[in-house]
Amino acid sequence: MAKSRYFTPKELIQQDLITQYGVDYCMDKIGQTTLDALDSLRYDYQRAIELLDRDKSTKDIQIIINGTWGFWRTKFKYSGVRAVDCKIGALNSAHKKFRAFDLKCKHIDVLIKLVKENSKAYHISRIENPLITKTWLHCEFSPFPDELIIFNP
Numbered sequence: 001m002a003k004s005r006y007f008t009p010k011e012l013i014q015q016d017l018i019t020q021y022g023v024d025y026c027m028d029k030i031g032q033t034t035l036d037a038l039d040s041l042r043y044d045y046q047r048a049i050e051l052l053d054r055d056k057s058t059k060d061i062q063i064i065i066n067g068t069w070g071f072w073r074t075k076f077k078y079s080g081v082r083a084v085d086c087k088i089g090a091l092n093s094a095h096k097k098f099r100a101f102d103l104k105c106k107h108i109d110v111l112i113k114l115v116k117e118n119s120k121a122y123h124i125s126r127i128e129n130p131l132i133t134k135t136w137l138h139c140e141f142s143p144f145p146d147e148l149i150i151f152n153p
């Protein structure tokens with residue numbers, strides 16, 4: 001099974017899909033390239049925060065996708081892979097193709113900078129315009145991304 005170091009399957013995938021298809025199928029469908037990219041982004045984000053003169057508590061270095069603990073637990077259920085019949089978001093959303101994840105973190109400016117400057121290394125092909133979507137960063141992953149496309153939601 002494809003694996004992530006930092007994110008559990010529940011953080012990445014809508015529960016209904018896990019129930020219906022099982023964890024292994026869903027994680028493999030996301031694929032190791034994307035999972036590694038998410039892990040790299042999570043690792044680099046933590047490093048960037050550690051280098052800044054900001055707080056370094058757990059909540060500062062976390063990237064949240066679906067909430068599975070604490071304050072986040074009930075708040076986000078559809079920020080990762082969504083079922084085809086999920087009513088959240090666009091009909092043909094990349095979330096339904098196992099390719100899009102909405103990343104939340106305390107220092108979103110740091111995350112946006114990382115993605116914009118290293119999008120190819122993170123296998124990110126498209127993001128939603130962070131000037132419009134301000135509290136999370138919608139990232140679409142691709143095995144061989146071209147120049148980063150920033151689109152308006």
Ligand SMILES: [Zn+2]
Nearest residue numbers: 100101102138
């Ligand atoms: Zn999204």
